[in-house]
Amino acid sequence: MKRAWFDADSEIMAKLAPNRVLGDLAEATQFPAELSQIAAWRFTITHLQQLAAALPGGHVFMEFAIPRVGRRADAVLVIGPLILVLEYKLGERGFARHAIEQVHAYALDLKNFHVSSHDKAIVPILIASDAPPQQLGLGFWAADKVHDPICLSPGDVLPTVQRLLASGDGAAIDANAWANGAYRPTPSIIEAAEALYAGHDVKEISRSGADAQNLTQTANAIADVVARMRRQGGKAICFVTGVPGAGKTLAGLNLACQRDPDHPDEHSVFLSGNGPLVQVLQEALRRDGKRAHGTPDLPEARLLQAREPNAFIQNVHHFRDEYLPADRLPSEHVVIFDEAQRAWDRAMTSDFMRRKKGQPGFDQSEPAFLLSVMDRRPDWCVVVCLIGEGQEINRGEAGVAEWLHALQADLRHWQLFLPPHLVAEDGPLDGALRWHLQQRGAVVDAGLHLAVSVRSFRADRVSAFVAALLGEDPAAARSLRPDPGQFPINFTRDLAAARQWLRRQRRAGERAGLLASSNALRLKPEGLHVKAPLDVCHWFLGGNDDVRASNALEDAATEFAVQGLELDWTGVAWDLNLQRTATGWQARQFKGTKWQQISATESGLGRADYVRNAYRVLLTRARQGMVIWAPPLTQLSTAP
Template identity: 40%
Template sequence: MKAWVSCTGAALLARDAADWAAQLSYAQAGQLSEVQRAQRESWRALIVTLQAALREAGGESWQVLLEVEMLRLERRIDAVLLTDRAVLVLEYKHGATGFAAPDLAQVEDYALDLFDFHAASRAHPVVPLLLASGAAAPVNQWPIFLPGVTTPVLRASPASLGALLRGIQAAIPAPAAPLDAAAWEAAPYRPVPTIIEAARRLFDRHGVEAIATARADARNLTRTTAAIRAAIGQARAEGARRVVFVTGIPGAGKTLCGLNLAFGPAAEGSTAFLTGNAPLVAVLRGALERDAREAQGRGARQPRREARAVLQNVHRFLEHHVRHPAEAPPEHVVVFDEAQRAWDAAQAGRDTQRRSSILTTSEPGHMLEIMARVPGWSVIVALIGNGQEINTGEAGLAEWGRVIGASWAKGGGGLWGAVAAPRALSAAEPAQRLAEGHPPWLTLEEDLDLTVPVRSIHHERSAQWVAAVLEERPEEAAAIAADRSTGGGLPFFLTRDLGALRAGLRARVRGLRRAGLVCSAKAKRLRAEGLGAQLHGADDEVVNWFLNRWPDVRGSDALEVCATEYACQGLELDVVGLAWGGDFIRGAQGWQARRFAGQDWQRVASPETRRYLRNTYRVLLTRARYETLIYVPRGDEADRTRPPAEFEAVANYLQRCGVGVF
């Protein structure tokens, strides 16, 4: 952990508070940040309070860290006190006369961040404390001090802080292995950013290498990024055209990898990030615009232009260049997010209510033709979410292979080639395979496959468990659920009660974490359960749902509107409440896909449509960073569209797969 000041309590007591404040001011100036007079006074007042409290608590041997940097949150903890038995996380509010809920949530979030991502903070109690300089001495509800983040947040005034620290130290038994302050500071801190946090950091040209993974032994995104850069370098040197396929399980960091390539500190010149995922574009643009307005004090227009230049809708990109056949894109490299969802020829050429299509072939076909206009060389980095095609007309990996193969043959073996991991050839379903066999235009590279999830914080086999559940392997799913060797317990829980679902979600969103409800867009009869409002992906609505916080009722935290797969694919929440619909139930032969027409359910006969619906639940089950609470309704005997036996079968199967009931 990096702190601007690290010293023993005795050393803190040995110097005047004004000297320490000057040292902190010097550290801030070193980051090219202006030091305000109010900030210097706040530091001086905090150190005066800490000095008095340490004397009273006998904390001369403790380690004191001031302004501890938190990479993921782009903030700093005011103070961390390391005793021999606890990590005390202190947030100081200069001039505050009370303990506001946002301030309590802020310091609790700091403590949670340390526990989740700092290896040396997991064996001891992590105690969040809020210190308000102008408050009267509060009465605290005393927590149970066990390893983990204690709750509730403890509150203190300057007059009561010393007694509180002394009481905490007395309440925690001396551990068999005392906390080693030097080892704590040296221990790795590897936070996993949300995709929104990563985009904000990258937009400011900061790297994400240090926040790529929470596990020291996990394959780092650096290897995949290096493999992509090597392929780009080879194409540039040879004057060639390549499609680089990056495959991976849900939540493995494909989008993060693409964002880093497009506009990280070592971006490949002018690189565009293209995606057909309109909600993802809207939310990331919205986050960048808000960040520029609020943090940088800029107007809305310039941040909006900058965000739109970086994040582009792939459908509009293709239409523009089809309309202007003599125009070459300015970028030699484009990143195509969720490239498996690119439209086939039929969908690409279909008119909609809002616009007439001008595309004449599949989107992969148009993409190759457009990028072939770029002088000299060009590379398409195609990010592939395995098993995440969710809509009619999504071509899958096979269409990319078809158009590359046709281009190779037409160009005499010299127009377009591809680089991909072996996974691209081995999928069970033909639509997800790049080619049959090993075609001459394909070079294999193992490091282009991301196999370790970075979204699921505490259980790295969550995506494997979801695959086993959806692919009729309950024994394998149960074995994964029982395996504690690769993380905590299975982060999936079952309830049959909607009130319990909402209560469970609210209980789990400590600090600044956020929760939300999700469901399938085809789960039409959830309306009878009181879940009729669905978020499908309209720009303003989806931006507000993902970015606004309670008590704003438009935000996900209100737990009123369910985001469908179309609104949440590619995005994430800390805790998810999944409402299971009657569109995907258990039948005699396993999972049965249905659609609601008129006043009855109808079985889906098309294998392709059944696959889309299974993938819908794959997307919904992999949106959470921490836990997914699954609500399976009880149904109603009086309603033929909601027979209890159907839902009972789903609940029983999930329990057979290892899901616990809460």
């Protein structure tokens, strides 16, 4: 992959005919360039040639690909020990906030996702073509060696670069070796959904190396099952597991987005019982489509534009209700269930259907009913269950065993495909289920397990650290604690200090937010009401001027709102519902005016486990760092 549409050493750039550079850029677009784009390129080329003539030994890149899919910086100048990211705004006299954040985001993306940039000094510079001369002054360097954005007129750029070079030190960067460094993008699930929906391949948004290979192997394993069922006319269920952060949801979204050109009428759907995740992804795709196509934000336009994203990603409970009539056939051939372990068991589903849906005779678990719906297809189908282990956070969540129990009755004609560790003796299934799988001829495929984390390089140890911390293994927790320079974890009893730290850490398009357990009821004196309604779309997607957005740091989201989603920086509010004692972690609930202990169950999953798993979710939502805030004990109200 060519990193830039054009590049040249400073000495060559200074002497080239501008039309030669323009021709290379126009050819690289593969589409007719608009007049406004050509004008912008002409201005940029002229200015870069002036810089190149005065800065020998540098290297100029134009339209440089930024690791996040679909982004290109106008120019990158590598000179001495510095990487200068230049963004030009033609016809502008001022410096809009969104433009400043844009160039800052480019610099941060290079720092975080371009391996060759991890240890380099990067300076984002915004250039407004018609701006008057600015007061020249350098800003501050962050700890990761990314400079504050600098806003300049064209004439200010050269003296500013010369001052930066004079004030810095370090070895000169080999520009070509730097540009060819590996890209390891780790997009959030929102960014991944937007990219896949726009037609990008999963490999483009995966970190290069073993993790991309692992995702590709899993995609190929599922594709083989789909092809086999299509060819044979059979029905199959695939279970996909993975280490924390391995990209199970990413694999599912990738499958749902794929279209076979030989079978254009076949559809896939990504289903999740995680309502907030579905709402946020659907709204993100709608907003992204509006930005891309300029659709007016009218009710009619929203409805028309929402249809396709809503068909691609659906709430599993809406899907269930759609097919309650026994004669209704599903239109999809491939159905992907995200977090399938959270599907409701028989008691929970039957009770809900009787009370809320007027179905007094309903007596099935959610897995049993959903499989029976897909079994109505007369030709073929594939059900893919994405399994996250140890993530049950609410009662009635049945786990993987419920899906297998559902296949023991009238669905014995279904074929099963599983990863090896599900059928291992020390795996999550009991001996009876393992024997049943053996008798059914279940196919064991190592490709159905995602063994490599695709989390940000900053957060790749966090899940293991949190598991040890909450799993009564303090020695392992100490050894696994992330490097503070890569992923800071701070503690405070001052909420104002926590908010100040989050605001100081967040840069450009990054997101920060406050999180709290859903039964952290004694945070109310501090102004955090966990039972208050939260609009997750505004919270996750709202801009910096939206008081409902996470960045406002006003509303705390619970584990139910953030499960499956991430922020760059989090503030985790810790109540007395989970406290470390001499004998280990003690879970509590607040009733009346006092905290009451929750007894741990001897077998199975009890309420104490739900409390601990809630904190497991909260403590693993940050991509770059977090602060844990616990109010002083006197402010947590009555102790037990």
